[in-house]
Amino acid sequence: MKTRVCEILGIAVPIIQGGMVYVSNPELAAAVSNAGGLGQLYSGKDPDILRERIQQVRQLTTKPFGVNVPLLLQEAKDLIDVAIEEKVSVIFTSAGNPAKFTEYIKERGPRVCHVIPSVRLAQKAEGSGVDLIVAEGWEAGGHNAYDDVTTMTLIPQVTDAVQLPVVAAGGIADARGVVAAFALGAEGVQMGTRFVMTQECIAHQAYKEAIIGAPDTGTVITGRAFGPTRILKNKLAETIINWERQGMSSEAILEKLGPGRSKKALLNGDMEEGSPMIGQIAGMIDDVVSVQEVFDRITSQLEPLLQKLQQKLSG
Numbered sequence: 001m002k003t004r005v006c007e008i009l010g011i012a013v014p015i016i017q018g019g020m021v022y023v024s025n026p027e028l029a030a031a032v033s034n035a036g037g038l039g040q041l042y043s044g045k046d047p048d049i050l051r052e053r054i055q056q057v058r059q060l061t062t063k064p065f066g067v068n069v070p071l072l073l074q075e076a077k078d079l080i081d082v083a084i085e086e087k088v089s090v091i092f093t094s095a096g097n098p099a100k101f102t103e104y105i106k107e108r109g110p111r112v113c114h115v116i117p118s119v120r121l122a123q124k125a126e127g128s129g130v131d132l133i134v135a136e137g138w139e140a141g142g143h144n145a146y147d148d149v150t151t152m153t154l155i156p157q158v159t160d161a162v163q164l165p166v167v168a169a170g171g172i173a174d175a176r177g178v179v180a181a182f183a184l185g186a187e188g189v190q191m192g193t194r195f196v197m198t199q200e201c202i203a204h205q206a207y208k209e210a211i212i213g214a215p216d217t218g219t220v221i222t223g224r225a226f227g228p229t230r231i232l233k234n235k236l237a238e239t240i241i242n243w244e245r246q247g248m249s250s251e252a253i254l255e256k257l258g259p260g261r262s263k264k265a266l267l268n269g270d271m272e273e274g275s276p277m278i279g280q281i282a283g284m285i286d287d288v289v290s291v292q293e294v295f296d297r298i299t300s301q302l303e304p305l306l307q308k309l310q311q312k313l314s315g
């Protein structure tokens with residue numbers, strides 16, 4: 001599995017742990033990097049706390065790791081500056097215009113990887129000079145784009161449209177997903193949901209247990225009009241969708257919700273009133289394992305899977 005993604009990021013295996021607000025903690029990021037992939041911290045909003053987290057990762061691994069900075073944050077520039085000062089090797093920008101900081105970051109050392117949900121934004125990212133593109137389909141956990149473009153349809157269209165290496169994200173959790181992503185033209189994968197379900201992830205036990213119990217239809221998109229977000233179906237999801245059906249304005253819904261709903265689910269384990277962001281592939285995940293086990297399962301299953309596939313295709 002040596003691809004351009006490995007070369008650009010300086011990693012052995014092109015498996016990336018996506019930045020995840022609240023739950024891509026230093027232990028998780030370091031464990032992923034130690035397993036040969038690329039771990040990633042979420043930036044948060046406080047530059048000093050980010051600096052501490054980066055230093056914590058450094059104590060746990062000597063391998064490269066990344067920091068995810070959503071560009072819509074007011075604090076984005078300060079967070080980027082901390083990552084640069086701390087010599088983080090790659091910054092993953094998301095939720096914003098890649099032209100804004102790409103040159104600034106690259107001139108100061110780190111690589112830039114931008115997360116996109118469409119061909120148009122992939123081309124824009126390439127034009128902005130990023131090193132890598134993460135193309136994320138609608139199956140993914142957390143905040144999604146307004147158009148419902150799935151990973152299956154997004155990846156081949158993006159890989160046809162750009163020269164840069166593309167990392168596929170959304171709905172990938174095992175060797176089958178990796179092989180499928182590569183068949184579609186990707187040169188790496190980014191996973192979030194699978195890495196939530198690891199021992200090293202700080203996420204609350206109740207949230208992890210709810211994910212184990214989730215079926216294939218266990219997630220839903222809330223906030224279609226003001227910020228589509230894939231979460232586990234729960235009381236809050238039902239309430240928001242009812243408000244949406246009743247035609248309540250986005251402003252009124254946001255006011256009723258107030259801040260902190262994701263944290264409530266992810267860190268406090270409130271599975272009724274919190275917003276438990278997770279991907280559609282949650283339906284397939286039924287255990288909490290070590291990060292190393294996630295890597296071992298994928299790498300050990302690749303060869304037998306490819307042999308089976310060859311038999312099927314040539315049979």
Ligand SMILES: Cc1cc2nc3c(=O)[nH]c(=O)nc-3n(C[C@H](O)[C@H](O)[C@H](O)COP(=O)(O)O)c2cc1C
Binds near residue numbers: 279
């Ligand atoms: C709980 C959770 C929080 C997330 N938070 C962020 C985030 O803060 N920034 C971001 O760019 N992506 C975020 N994501 C998306 C992941 O980085 C990743 O691209 C996605 O989970 C991949 O799809 P999957 O969930 O099907 O594996 C989040 C995903 C989850 C599950």
